[in-house]
Amino acid sequence: MSWHPHLWHPTTQVATAPEPLRVRSARGSELELDDGRRLIDAISSWWVTLHGHAEPTIAAAIARQARQLEQVIFANFSHGPAEQLATRLSALSGLERLFFSDNGSTAVEVTLKIAWQWWRNQEGVGDGAAHGRRQLIAFEGAYHGDTFGAMALGERSLFTGPYEPLLFEVARVAWPHTHWGDEDVERREQAALAQLEQALQTPTVAVILEPLIQGASGMRVVRAGFLRAVAERVRAAGALLIADEVMTGFGRAGDLFACRRAGIQPDLMALSKGLTGGFLPMGVTLASERLYQGFISERPEATFFHGHSFTANPLGCAAALASLDLLQASPERFQQFAVRHIPLLEDLARHPLVRRPRCAGTMAAFDVETGESSYLNPVGKRIQRLCLEQGVYLRPLGNVVYLLPPLGIRDEQLEACYRALRTALDALG
Numbered sequence: 001m002s003w004h005p006h007l008w009h010p011t012t013q014v015a016t017a018p019e020p021l022r023v024r025s026a027r028g029s030e031l032e033l034d035d036g037r038r039l040i041d042a043i044s045s046w047w048v049t050l051h052g053h054a055e056p057t058i059a060a061a062i063a064r065q066a067r068q069l070e071q072v073i074f075a076n077f078s079h080g081p082a083e084q085l086a087t088r089l090s091a092l093s094g095l096e097r098l099f100f101s102d103n104g105s106t107a108v109e110v111t112l113k114i115a116w117q118w119w120r121n122q123e124g125v126g127d128g129a130a131h132g133r134r135q136l137i138a139f140e141g142a143y144h145g146d147t148f149g150a151m152a153l154g155e156r157s158l159f160t161g162p163y164e165p166l167l168f169e170v171a172r173v174a175w176p177h178t179h180w181g182d183e184d185v186e187r188r189e190q191a192a193l194a195q196l197e198q199a200l201q202t203p204t205v206a207v208i209l210e211p212l213i214q215g216a217s218g219m220r221v222v223r224a225g226f227l228r229a230v231a232e233r234v235r236a237a238g239a240l241l242i243a244d245e246v247m248t249g250f251g252r253a254g255d256l257f258a259c260r261r262a263g264i265q266p267d268l269m270a271l272s273k274g275l276t277g278g279f280l281p282m283g284v285t286l287a288s289e290r291l292y293q294g295f296i297s298e299r300p301e302a303t304f305f306h307g308h309s310f311t312a313n314p315l316g317c318a319a320a321l322a323s324l325d326l327l328q329a330s331p332e333r334f335q336q337f338a339v340r341h342i343p344l345l346e347d348l349a350r351h352p353l354v355r356r357p358r359c360a361g362t363m364a365a366f367d368v369e370t371g372e373s374s375y376l377n378p379v380g381k382r383i384q385r386l387c388l389e390q391g392v393y394l395r396p397l398g399n400v401v402y403l404l405p406p407l408g409i410r411d412e413q414l415e416a417c418y419r420a421l422r423t424a425l426d427a428l429g
Helices: 056-066 080-093 104-123 148-153 161-166 185-199 224-236 258-262 289-293 314-329 337-348 379-388 411-428
Strands: 023-027 030-033 038-041 097-101 135-139 171-173 204-209 240-244 268-271 283-287 354-360 363-368 400-403
Touching: 038 411, 056 314, 080 097, 080 283, 080 314, 097 104, 097 289, 104 148, 104 204, 104 240, 104 268, 104 283, 104 289, 135 185, 148 161, 171 185, 185 224, 204 224, 224 240, 224 258, 337 354, 337 363, 337 411, 363 379, 379 400, 379 411, 400 411
Parallel strands: 135 171, 135 204, 204 240, 240 268
Antiparallel strands: 023 030, 030 038, 097 283, 268 283, 354 363, 363 400
16 A cells, blocks of 8 residues: 555654555454455554454443443543542552543653642642752653653653753663673662662652663663662652553553562552553553642642543543453463563574563563664664564564563464564574
């Protein structure tokens, strides 16, 4: 097919990119193209298709809800699906309050705005000097979304360059990501913690992190013990801890939330992507009761003035509830997914072009030893093309290749993904 005359595709340079593939239908872990070809969706369509495409119980839940209540303004109303979802996510996360939004970037924006305004509200005036806390701390390599606050929190990069004059300053701390056979990780962790301690000497509003796995910067994994040490230092400094679980939430890191697997309890948590099983766009921000109470006041300026037209959309809530049912009915599907990856990744790691293999939950990744390590390294596009020829859809992050398949992928399909990767690597050599 040719480029559509009216569509504008995301993160795509039309001058150099191949024309998009037109999808006719999808089921389970497979996409069916207009020309009849079938592709294994090895990255869950940008990490959102949690269980598999066209998952029947989620589709049925949406259909039932559509016949009853499809949308209502959430500023003056409430409804059962939103209340049920809030109750369940609160119990699972340990955070008592839930604020709805519409995607991962806005879920992060909400965490930032809540954290900032909460400190302002403590002073009772909007003078911007609450307790002297103005600093925000993020980690090197972070990606938190494409809206302006989320961009500012993320690593400055090709994605943020045009907007640099509009982004506020953020303190940065090293992210001691690791891999199989890494013998230097403890030294780097201690150096990062020392850097964090130094940064926290400045009164800090909040520290934000992607627990266990930094996604868009290259599936960069840290150890749970490092995160616990970070949380301890943030607490000691009196700052708030924000967990961006947009990618890692809902089983992706081997537990329902990566924070649970790491053994940390944040003050704020952003969720999206797998929230609705990939069926509908929705984001949520979970907050502690302490933060919520900081907005209860007779003063109008203490109100959290933020909202979205589709806040708490009943269809999205119904999909999220059905997805949670599936996760809780069969937790072994995400808890034991790494066991499926590991022998296949171990075998692939013997390839001479594979460096720094790593695996966490449903994610497996490695670096390709060719050229510079960057998002613009053309080896990723070559691997994508070679794997497409073998019926596997991947979207490498430059020279970082990863698999993040739906939970329902069959063993033979997962094995086909690794075979396609080996064939592609052989062709590169």
